[in-house]
Amino acid sequence: MAQPFALGQVRLTASRWLDNQNRTGNYLRFVDVDRLLYNFRANHRLSTGGAAATGGWDAPTFPFRTHVQGHFLTAWAQLYAVTGDTVCRDKATYMVAELAKCQANNSAAGFNTGYLSGYPESDFTALEQGTLTNGNVPYYTVHKTLAGLLDVWRHIGSTQARDMLFALAGWVDRRTSRLSSQQMQAMLGTEFGGMNAVLTDLSSQTGDTRWLAVAQRFDHAAVFDPLAANQDRLNGLHANTQVPKWIGAAREFKATGTTRYRDIATNAWDICVGSHTYAIGGNSQAEHFRAPNVIAGYLNKDTCESCNTVNMLTLTRELFELDPDRAALFDYYERAWLNQMIGQQNPADDHGHVTYFTPLSPGGRRGVGPAWGGGTWSTDYGTFWCCQGTGLEMHTRLMNSLYFHRDNTLIVNLFVPSVLTWTERGMTVTQTTSYPTSDTTTLQVTGNVGGTWAMRIRIPSWTSGATVSVNGVVQPLTATPGSYATLSRSWTSGDTVTVRLPMRIIMRAANDNPNVAAITYGPVVLSGNYGDSALSTPPALTTSSIRRTSSSSLAFTATADGSTVNLGPFHDAHGHNYAVYWNTGATVRLANAGSGLVLGIQNMSTGDGGRALQWHDSGTADHNWEMVADGNAVRFRNAHSGKVLGVLNMSTDNDATVLQWSDNGTADHRWTLLDQGDGTYKIRNVHSGKLLALANNSTAVGAFAVQAPDDGTADNRWRIVRN
Structure with missing residues (x-):
């Protein structure tokens, strides 16, 4: 096994990494601890001392308020360990002291011994009974508090934090010990953070196996069993609910030597990195895993939730300690750490605020797009998303894996x-x-x-x-x-x-579409600077045109859509719209198996409604189609007109006309490919369920394309010929 160095043994020197750490430090020294204590004090029936309430995910009415305070405790403790920052130390110890008063007032507040949170203990009763309907994820927030107290104890040496940690963990033990295994597993269907991880950490820290037994109650069988069998059942799961569980499995292996835990963690990493990860190292879309390998089909504004990537980096560290000869672990770590996490922070903000998602949509922009709490960058007091909390932790431990x-x-x-x-x-x-x-x-x-x-x-x-x-x-x-x-x-x-380490340009193709790819130079993903211009599709890149233009910076140019575009490191892509994934120019021809003719557009029309027909393979541009991945389906975009193949009036009838139309996202524009095993495909319309075919099975030049039932005729089958 490999051993990490303590945080205080490694320090960053002048670099973008140090700049990120310093901006986060500014915020940690700035924030008003009394405002962060508001919900704890109010819930535990203590005076809020005139402090203003916070907003966003820590607003007094937000279901899982007081999750972020544990992140602050961890970040303050880490920065003190790294730099000796006494302001951060004092803020951490002050918060701990004030939280101790809250915990001590449980009897007056009507709570059981050891409880500590910003919402009533009755939420846990409702969770256990399956009647919790207010959107809370109670153990998720308790995990953050436990982890923060543990870090203040470990890095600052606070015995008060230690005693509070034992009291809260004891409350968890008493609460969960009275549940049957069936009740516990049902409860684990609600997000619970890394409860198995932090309780295993507590067991390792103290040598007390009591806490390991409590940790193992949080082993989620519905997630662990498929992973133990190396089965990818991630599709549709909320991504950040899962990754902390995998971290816990790795730590449970270290604590027990049970190889099943190691297999769960290793298989989870392999599956996630191999089949669910974008070029920048992040995963998930709209917070959820999608089907395996559908990367190009989900280039959206809400990709790559930051929490997921922070937790995947933690999992990677855990696995490296177990297998330090596996260089692929830190190849991935570098990719995500450099391309997503360094750019997650706003370099123009002295408080180092961060993004929730990292958009990978064509024309995406950091700081613009879907966001929680009213802002696309986090703010001092108005957001407090999960990703703001993990961002605080990330940018105070950037050196921990060098x-x-x-x-x-x-x-x-x-x-x-x-x-x-x-x-x-x-x-x-x-x-x-x-x-x-x-x-x-x-x-x-x-x-x-x-x-x-x-x-x-x-x-x-x-x-x-x-x-x-x-x-x-x-x-x-x-x-x-x-x-x-x-x-x-x-x-x-x-x-x-x-x-x-000589570097070169390598195109990293999307798993589901070899014609959609990201540009990498060494470890760096390059993105195109499109200023304020909007993009609706990945630009068509001439890959042979990529040139480095400076020896002192990572500045490149390339030709895309026939024009020159400036390229630079994606982690520096701030203040402009960008392209990360590109159409690399490959197109296909659709040759009908019955006639041998290829699909094109009548009179090479570029207008909506141009009819699809078959013609001699004369090399005209309207015979070329881009296959654009769209989830588990594809859209066929005509290389000449830019329109996509659809069905007239979205008809579901037999012999309905197939034509080209603007890409407006209707279901009739989506087609699935059914491999026939003989070099041909049936091309099925997602909306109608009918197949792309020719009117009357015609073999004549100029015969129109229609949709038809799967009647076994040769005109229902197509060869996909790459140009």
Whole structure:
């Protein structure tokens, strides 16, 4: 196993990462703790002290108010551990002291011993009885409070936080111990955060197996059983409800050695990353998992909820500790950490406010689109979404995965300006780099570095020709992409390791459509700057036109839709509309199996209503079609007219006319492909259920396309011929 370094052992130096940390620190020092305490004090029948209530998800009437305070406790504690910030320490200890007064007033408030929340305990009774209808997710908020108290105890050393943590966890134990297994599993159908994770952490922290037993009550069989069998049943599930459970499974494996837990966590990661993850490393659309591999079909404004990505990064860390030879884990970690999380924060905001979703729709824009609580960037007091809370945590622990160690072996996972103080060995490692703008990083070791030991350096899967040098001399070691290069030597203080990871443009195709792809340069997803221009579809990119235009920045140009567009790192795409996914220019011809003729548009019309017909394959543009993924279906967009294939008046009748029309999202524009196993497909209309066919089974040039029943005739089958 690999071991992480403590937060205080790694610090960031000048970089975008440090800028993000500093902006979050500004907000953490600014926020009024008394306002954050309002709902706790009111619920536990204490004076609110004249403080104003907060808004958004922490408003006094919001169902699961007081979830965010646990995030604040964690973020304050982490920033104190990282930087020694005493303002953050004092805010954390003040909140803990005031929450202790709330917890101590439970009898007067009519609550049971140990309870601590911003809403009545009766919500838990309703949850247990299956009658909770107010939208609350009670254990979700309790998880945040437990985790925050645990972090204040661990990082600040607060015994008051420890005692409150034991009291609240004891309340959870008493509450859940009286439920049958069937009642408990029914209750787990309501989101409960990472209760299994935090209670396992408490068991590990104290050595008391009581808490592990409570944690295991939160093992959700409906989710765990399919994953243990490596089955992908994520479609339709609320995404961020699931990922914390997977983290808990990884920690339960560490605590118990039960391999089923390890399998659940590993399979969940493999399934999510392999089949449900966008190029930037995020997952989900409208907070939910969709069918496996339908990436291009869901390029919407509400993709990539930030909480999911934060939690996937945590899961990745957990799995890496178990399997530190698996470089793919940190290939993914870097992708999500660099492309989504660094850009989640608004660099123009001194308080470092963040997005809830990261839009991947054509012409998307950070800060514009669906949002909770009245704003697309979080605000000081008016939002308090889940993603604002996890954002506070994320940007106060950006350094926690740069380095690991396995006994005396140092593992270098990420390439960021930083200083590692390996206190136990009396050694310092200073990393200096402008990566990913450059492809090189240096690591200088100083202090008590004597003796022979190994440095293991991640060689990303996207590179080729990587080299590792020591004091300017290239070392004869294996640097295979997608692995770790091991540099073992007798070290001297001042030795400098230089790692070069050549970068190149690679198109990352969507799982469900090879003709829709994102542009990557090394680890960086590049996006197109479209200013304030609107886009309705992915721009048609000439991939051979991509050129880097600067050696000092990641500035590129390309030709898309016949015009030049500027490209840059997606994490820097702020203040303009962007394109992340592109139509890479491939089109197809639809050749009828009966006639051998290809589908086109009458008189090469570009207007709505142009009729589809069959014609000789003469190479005209109206014979070319783009297959645009749309969930589990496709839309056929004519390369000449830009219109999509549909059915006249959305008819469901036999022999209804097939024509082109503006892409207005009607169901008759969607078609499913049924592979016949002989190189042909039946193309079924989603609205009518009828097949794309030819009038009267005609083999004549100019015969019109219609929809027809599945009668087994050859004109119902089509060959998809790629251009």
